[in-house]
Amino acid sequence: MELTQEQCLMITQKSIAIMQNWGMSEQDIVKISGLEGIVKARHMERYKKDEAFPNKNSVYVYLEHILGIDEALATTYPRSNQMARMWINRPHRRFAKQTPKAFMLAEGQKALVALRMDLDCAFAWERTTHNLNKQSK
Secondary structure (H helix, E strand, O other): OOOOHHHHHHHHHHHHHHHHHOOOOHHHHHHHOOOOOOOOHHHHHHHHHOOOOOOOHHHHHHHHHHHHHHHHHHHHOOOOHHHHHHHHOOOEHHHOOEOHHHHHHHHOHHHHHHHHHHHOHHHHHHHHHHHHHHHHO
16 A cells, blocks of 8 residues: 555654654664664654655554554553553563563564554454464465
């Protein structure tokens, strides 16, 4: 699916705001968004205001997972935005006692998918069903 420039800008700004709410530095945002070697952390201010991340499919796959994780956290903790930040920054038994933030920084897209599957049962079911269907063919 091809995104318009306006859609790219909206997704860029929303994703940055989410990751800032999680307590991410600009360098963390670049790494977790799959932008290493594409965008420099020192240029992040322009992306916060009026420029979209490069329209590369791989970047928007990362951002889709970030939006999905945020949506799942909002469902899990509907009364507090701060709980999402606490969850992202608290060690978790399912991630080898790492914080989800550290897990994302270490494992990239693999971690984003794992976190999203942990938080969003519908996403996990869809991924599992899709993989089972591929295996049975």
